[in-house]
Amino acid sequence: MYTVIGHPRSRTLRVLYALEEMGLDYTLDPQMPRSDRVMALNPSGKIPVLMTDEGPITDSVAIMTYLADRHGQLTHKPGTYARARQDAMTQFLVAEIDAALWTYAKHSFALPEDLRVPEVKPTAQKEFARAIGLVEQMKGEQPFLAGERITLPDLILCQCSGWALRAGFDVPDGAFGDWLKGLARRPAMQRALKQIEALG
Template identity: 50%
Template structure:
């Protein structure tokens, strides 16, 4: 059985949701970053951490990739053009969505107050809106980022859009708000959100 360390309001949500989608059993330890039991597995103190057979795996995207590859679901096979496109979209979301939201969080409550630059959030919101316009030209016509099949980028995008709304970053593209509504209706999403 897997163990997932991290609160469900962190990037650990992505891992919890994926495990629900995969129907895999897991134990959830809702620890905060730098909390008890986190640093022992990740010296940086960051969550999530997945423990599999006593081995810790850190970074939500690495964990998602590991689990989808291991279980052969919600991903395309390595070495295929579809997988290259999937990985490209994953990287785009991490660079353009996740990074902007994380930088805004750092300047809102993570960094010491004297190190925060609140004005940077306006620039980040502008970049976030611009990135949405780019993304809608890259995604498939189906219900998911890749088209008709749910994959790793769907988990990351839905998490980032949820995070954006919480952080008051507007989601301006209708296709993305519709996408988020569909993802939130998934039973696995709802089970993970209830944790």
């Protein structure tokens, strides 16, 4: 059984979503960033951390990739063209979507107040809007971001979209918006979200 360390109102949620989609057993230790337990496992103090039989794994995308490859779910086979396209989409989401949201968050509350530059926040919102528009184009008419079945990029985008909505960003509507809402309504994501409710 895996142990996920990190509060689910963070990137930890995308890891819980993946575990729920794969039907894997796990326990959740809802630690906040830079808690004593987190610092002992990850010098950066960032969450989530996944505890495995071999030791801890840090970074949400690294954790999700490990789980997908190990259990043969939510991913295309390593070394294939389909996997390369999947990985390209994952990297785009991290570099463009997640990065814009994190820039906004850092200059809203995460950084010490004297280091915040509120003037960058509108730029982060514009960068997010540009990037998610490109994701909509890249998805096109296919059922999921990397083809005919759900894979890790879909889960990452779903979590980022919820983050964006909570931060007051504009998220696309229309058919693409309905598709995003469908990802959020999946039973696995609903089970993951209930863990936030349980913590109050």
